[in-house]
Amino acid sequence: MTDPMTETTLRAAPQTEAVEYARRLAARTMRTWSLLEREELVTAIVAELVANAVRHAGTALELRLLRGADRVRVEVRDRAPQMPRMTVPGPLDESHRGLFIVDRFASRWGAEAVTGGKVVWAEVAV
Numbered sequence: 782m783t784d785p786m787t788e789t790t791l792r793a794a795p796q797t798e799a800v801e802y803a804r805r806l807a808a809r810t811m812r813t814w815s816l817l818e819r820e821e822l823v824t825a826i827v828a829e830l831v832a833n834a835v836r837h838a839g840t841a842l843e844l845r846l847l848r849g850a851d852r853v854r855v856e857v858r859d860r861a862p863q864m865p866r867m868t869v870p871g872p873l874d875e876s877h878r879g880l881f882i883v884d885r886f887a888s889r890w891g892a893e894a895v896t897g898g899k900v901v902w903a904e905v906a907v
Contacts, residue, residue: 787814787848795835795842795859803831803844807855810846816853819905822886823853826903829879830857833865833901840898852888852904860898 789810793799807827811820827844834842838861845856867880883890883903890903 789846791844793831793842793844795839797832797835799835799842800828800832804828806844807846811853814848814853816848816907819853819907822905823855826855826883826886826905827857829882830855830901830903833857833879834859837861837863837865838898848907852906854902854904856900856902858895858898858900862894862898864892864894864899865901 789806791803791806793802804824804827807824808820811817811823831842831844834857838859840860843858847854847856865880867884869881886905887903888906892899892901
């Protein structure tokens with residue numbers, strides 16, 4: 782990514798409150814960046830990725846929001862080596878929707894192994 786970017790970061794413990802903190806930070810950041818038309822998509826992606834990190838990794842996590850010329854990139858880093866797997870939820874399933882939602886809302890997404898864990902990322906075109 783060679784675009785000039787603006788960045789916002791949140792470090793959090795693996796507690797359910799982290800999801801709400803992350804959602805609020807994402808909403809505030811999208812307003813600061815004057816990207817109100819993408820706020821709902823980005824905050825939904827942030828909430829799902831942070832919730833997945835809390836639920837499945839159970840380690841300290843870091844959320845990064847990066848603004849490029851043509852996209853916003855959401856990155857959630859945790860200390861668990863297990864890579865995420867997207868499942869397609871059934872109509873009555875109340876869980877296993879996180880990456881399915883990310884896949885629907887993001888322009889693209891993925892996960893990368895990094896030293897000491899992984900980064901799950903998603904991009905939204907702006």
